[in-house]
Amino acid sequence: MNSFFKYFSDIFHGVKSLLIGMSVTGRYFFSPGQIVTQQYPENRKNLQMFERFKGEVIMLHDENNLHRCNGCGICENNCPNGSIEVIPARITGEDGKSKRIIDKHIYHLGMCTFCGLCVKNCPSNALGFGQEFEHAVFDRSKLTKVLNKTGSSIIKGVE
Amino acid sequence: MTFNIYDFTSFNRWIDEGLNSIMSPTWALITEMAIIGIVFLLFYAVVGLFLVYAERKVCAFMQNRVGPNRVGPYGIFQTIADFIKLLMKELVYIKDSDKLLFNIAPFIVIIASFMALSAIPFAKGLHAIDFDIGILYVIAVSSLGVVGILLAGWSSNNKYSLIGAMRSGAQIVSYELSVGLSLLTIIVLSGTMQFSQIVEMQSNGWFIFKGHIPAFIAFVVFLISSTAETNRGPFDLAEAESELTAGFHTEYSGIKFAFFFLAEYMNMFLVASIAATVFLGGWMPFHVSGWAGFNTIMDYIPPLVWYFGKTAFIIWLMMLFKWTFPRLRIDQLLTLEWKYLLPINLVNILFMAFLVLMHWHF
Amino acid sequence: MKEIINLPVSKIDEEEYHINMGPQHPSTHGVLRLVVSLQGEIVKNLKPHCGYIHRGIEKMCEKDTYPQIIHLTDRIDYLSSHISNHAVCLLVEKALEIEIPERVQYIRTIMDELTRIQSHQLWWSSFGMDLGGLTCFFYGLRDREMILDIWEETTGSRFLQSYNCPGGVMQDIHPNFQKKVHAFLKTFKKKIKDYDRILSGNVIFENRSQGVGILSKEDAISYGVTGPSGRGSGWSCDVRKTEPYSMYSKVQFNEVLRYECDTYSRYMVRMQEMHESMNIIEQLIDNIPAGDHSAKMKAVIKLPAGEYFQQVESARGELGLYVVSDGNKTPYRMKFRTPSFSNLSVLDHISRDMKIADLVAIGASLDLVIPDIDR
Ligand code: SF4
């Protein structure tokens, strides 16, 4: 008799649990307001990444095309992947002394793991993270970038 | 000739007489068959494509997503795009597979579902053949599909496929019983196996209301076991994506895979329309005996709308099953059938027979 | 001819056949290969073949300085990257005997628990998917997204944050951090009920998981199955309790233990751990003390020569970190004791004489992360 009861209570509990499960999916089916999908790329225009988002490493330039990098090479030493190559140059400054400046700050995006060490360790805070994230290109060589813009120079007084 | 969306009998007769008047009866018959064949093919393609789209949309909504929305407005052409893609795909030949069986297996599956479609009444007078053993025919023909699945699994020379096919064999053979018995319960009530008569008899109330408790139990049993028979989740052991990668159709590609895919959806449509016809009155509008005014209003809704509405509801239920429940294990699947569904079914038939004898139904 | 027929072929071999589950298989969640011997549907034994995603992280660590190692430990167990990073930081700080600001400890603990929750959410999703309930996958990912957003705002990355650094954390928490964590806790407490309704209570799920993959406490200990999988066998192995680090000695929480020893109990341990983690976060989130987000560190970190060991409780179990230093700025040898590797070793033992479908469920209940196995 006991097993007889168990048979029916099993059926009852089974059906009940199934109905509870169906009520969850059913409820979501009828509540389209809960849809969480983001419509990328339609929302590209107003897609706002978080300010700290690590899209790529950039060199910060101000409106006069000035940056703060003096070519010390600390970022290169700190990068675990060798994705930064600093090529310094020497110029003679106004005071006649020979001075080190950055010639090319080369950044291999394809090798970067966004660890943030270069940005953190740069003594003059010349680097930062950009928000750009659409990095797909057809040619790998395009992932190698020169971070200091052409014609840019160092802000006075940073060296 | 008067074309009437409430009754297709005169329309059919008009075509029949028109054809007979311009050609000999044999040729007229052949032409009619060809017309029906073409109409069904088109219907099959349209319904199949629509169901694939519907399933993707329905499951997306259940999962807080939007589903396909890239090809065409609301993504309605998505399945057509997919279909074109499948058409263009290479048909991969498997080393050491049984070429003949491998090639005919998809056709067996698709033909089985195709044949069963012919007995379904879509509206008054709108069916290909009105067998007097319609239900029996549908049960018999629709279960032919398992042969195709078994062959597919066997001939692919792949262990995953073979396991999938064997599972599906065990599954379909057992669940066939429950499908048959639950339909039999209604036959006890209706006294006929002819689809047109079954529908007619529901003009004063659908069987699920007329036969109340046993009919409802039979309906639930039918839903469960027919879901199992169509190899859909939570009974999709033959495909069991997370266990057997793709089960019996692992090795199929391109259009042959599309055949299996379409057949699955058509089988779903088929069992849904059988359930709609037998339990929910098919194309018969919702009638309550005694409420003449209400019944006439209901009559204004065309039978095709009723039919497709009910079918769509049952298909939606089956999708709800699939997208909610985890999959059963093979032994649990068989336990469910032999320990629960079958005994309940047998008792239910007796109950129904008793009910009919005592005239306790409405 | 006669010799060939009379070859001594054991009876078992005739009936058994082998299938390769993986390296590309939907339920191994990565490139794990299991060679399974089957008799019909019954698993007779299985041999895991790992190494398909071996990246030589231990060797790579030998050329990296300690701050640089962080970005590699991110990638060992990518689902508990923050916790692995925490282990490295703890080890370095212990070796250098640095006092860490309270604020950092609070932040790290909260982050660890967020990591645990999101890892368990993803595990729940894939568990549901492995059992065939595909909708679970999307519900889990949907809720996990909130944590990823919190992370993205504070650390800048969604997944492999590299947020810890020896001595502290990279940046201070974002001003929105506390507000967002509160919002997440509020939402998730509601949504986790759905998890129970759709999967935990489901009769099919109960049948699929109860009594499947019995792992006794003795076996759990002898195979070193730690984490929720071990606690599902009643083994109290939570490093947060046994060797508390950061804030764990100061917060109130229960070590979730269950004694059924089966897949279901491992499942329930994780479900309850999510509640416990939320509990821990709630205790900490409003009390984060003001202060610096990092201790003062030397520019070049050199560990004194010697051996160091640090263990933490990652989302999958005990993560051990063993470092031999020769006094240089890079470790001489670095060894990870990853939880998934030990947990995988028990898979053969507990899935014998089960069905293929059970094997998938057991594998899912051990919550294996393949890069964590291969390193
Ligand atoms: S970016 Fe910073 S660390 Fe790198 S070279 Fe320039 S100043 Fe030095």
Ligand code: SF4
């Ligand atoms: S973020 Fe890390 S990996 Fe990328 S360039 Fe900077 S230091 Fe190198």
